[in-house]
Each structure stands twice: as C-alpha cells, then as structure tokens.
Amino acid sequence: xxxxxxxxxxxxxxxxxxxxxxxxxxxxxxxxxxxxxxxxxxxxxxxxxxxxxxxxxxxxxxxxxxxxxxxxxxxxxxxxxxxxxxxxxxxxxxxxxxxxxxxxxxxxxxxxxxxxxxxxxxxxxxxxxxxxxxxxxxxxxxxxxxxxxxxxxxxxxxxxxxxxxxxxxxxxxxxxxxxxxxxxxxxxxxxxxxxxxxxxxxxxxxxxxxxxxxxxxxxxxxxxxxxxxxxxxxxxxxxxxxxxxxxxxxxxxxxxxxxxxxxxxxxxxxxxxxx
Numbered sequence: 001x002x003x004x005x006x007x008x009x010x011x012x013x014x015x016x017x018x019x020x021x022x023x024x025x026x027x028x029x030x031x032x033x034x035x036x037x038x039x040x041x042x043x044x045x046x047x048x049x050x051x052x053x054x055x056x057x058x059x060x061x062x063x064x065x066x067x068x069x070x071x072x073x074x075x076x077x078x079x080x081x082x083x084x085x086x087x088x089x090x091x092x093x094x095x096x097x098x099x100x101x102x103x104x105x106x107x108x109x110x111x112x113x114x115x116x117x118x119x120x121x122x123x124x125x126x127x128x129x130x131x132x133x134x135x136x137x138x139x140x141x142x143x144x145x146x147x148x149x150x151x152x153x154x155x156x157x158x159x160x161x162x163x164x165x166x167x168x169x170x171x172x173x174x175x176x177x178x179x180x181x182x183x184x185x186x187x188x189x190x191x192x193x194x195x196x197x198x199x200x201x202x203x204x205x206x207x208x209x210x211x212x213x214x215x216x217x218x219x220x221x222x223x224x225x226x227x228x229x230x231x232x233x234x235x236x237x238x239x240x241x242x243x244x245x246x247x248x249x250x251x252x253x254x255x256x257x258x259x260x261x262x263x264x265x266x267x268x269x270x271x272x273x274x275x
Contacts, residue, residue, distance in 0.1 A: 015254070017084040021077070022252035036077070040103075040123050043070035047120045067120070071107040074123075078104060086255035090271060094258060099125050149239035156235045164199070164228065171195040171221055175214060183210040199225040 023029040043066075049055050050063045078100045082088040091097045103126060106119040150157075172192030179185040184207045185194065194207045198221045209215050252258065255273035267274055 014084045017080060018252075018254050021081055021084060022254075022257060037127055039070065039073065040126050043067065043074075044121055044123050046070070067107060071104050074100075074104045081257065085253075085257045086273065087271060090255070091257035094256065096126075097257065149236055153232075153235045153239050157232055160231055160235070167224075168192050168195040168199060171199070171217070175209065175217060178211060178214045178217065179209050183214070184208070195221065198222060199228065201225045201229070 019026055020028045020032050024033055046063050046066050085091045103123045169192055172195040173188055176185050176188050176191040185191045197204050209218050253268040253273055256271040258270040
C-alpha cells in the first residue's frame, strides 16, 4: 500500500539528484562535475595508453579492467541523469544526452566488434561541462552566438560550396586535357583531386603540371584559391556582426536537462517548464 508521503520523498530525491548532477551552483554539484571531468580525462588516457603496443602487452588486462570500470560508472551516471529529469526522452535526444550515450556504447560494442573501444575518445566532448563548472558562462554564450551565425549562414555557404564544386570540376577537366596521362593526370577524377588540393592552397605535390600551359592554369588556380578562402569567413563574420551577446545562466532545466538559458529566464526555452 502506498503512503501519502512516498511521492514527496521521491520528488525530493529527484530534485536533490538533479541539483548534484546537473547544477554547478552548489558545492555538491561543483564537486560532482569536477570529479566527472577528472574521471573522463583518466578514462581517455587509459584508452590512449591501450593503443600503444608495448603498454598493451604488459598492462593490457589492467587497462581493460579500468576501462570497463569507467564504462559501468558512466552508464550509472547516464541512467541517473535520465531518472532525475522530468522528460528523459527529451534529454536523451539533446546534445549532451547523445554525447553521454556515445561515451559508453563503444565499450559494449567492442564485445562484438574488436577495436571499437578506441572510439571512446569521444568522451573528451563531455569536458565541455567545464564551462559551467568554472563559471565561464560568457564563453558558452559566445559559442552559442557562433553556432547560430553558422546556422544562419548555412544556405549561403551551401551555395558557395556548390560554386566551388563546379569550379574544381571545370579546372580538373581542363588540366586533364592539357597535361594528360603522361604527366600524372590519369583521369578526370584524379585531376579534380589536384584542383581541390591546389585551390585550397594545400599543395601536397604528389601531382604537378609539367607543361607551360598547365603551370599557367595552376598559377591562376592558386591565386583564385586565396580569394575563395576569404568568402566563407566573410559570410560568417557578417552574421556574427548582427548577433547580440546575451547573458546566460548555468541553470539546467529540471524537465529536459537543457542548459544555456538567459540569466533572467523563468521558464525553459526548449520545453516551457518552470526553472
């Protein structure tokens, strides 16, 4: 038989867990996040050491045991995060929710597919929580401004990339006709590869034109490349100039776990729950 006080106790426990796991304002929450970041760094170090043949041969068993210990701990943490938010599926689909899940999947997957455990270096993304722990909220605000500018600029950037794609196809085809197979341009796709490398000013040097006309075209492509590099930078910079910087808080929504709310926000901007 359920007692009337059962529901409030459970609610209080969830609230307390949410404060510890999601918030960084309380001493317990800050200690949890610092401990989590230290554990993430240590687990990534273990994965990197395991990839060294000499260390793996001598300490392989110990490293594997440590990695499974970290994975079990992160799995429990992930389940607790789902437990203490009001909308677990919404949190699971959020950026941090997906990253938290990807941080534990490779170890379990390695039981069936060898080598997948090295994908655990994705755990380094979780260290983004350091912005919240160290009160670097303004840096998070600027990161959000940058991501929004990139999102707004995406159509212009797509059009720009489409033009570049057409350009390299034309240049690659011309170079194939000019140089031919005898000078290393054995096909149009390979010539397009050369055009991309040259236009981006990377210049591996594995293929190079030998004729005067080919070298002239290469020089023109190099000059065009310097001008093209500035185009996407200008597009994003123009959008950044229109962005206004908003003061953010470190508070996480108790329902969906989303962060990045305005300092004076009363309700969550993502699910509408009261903060």
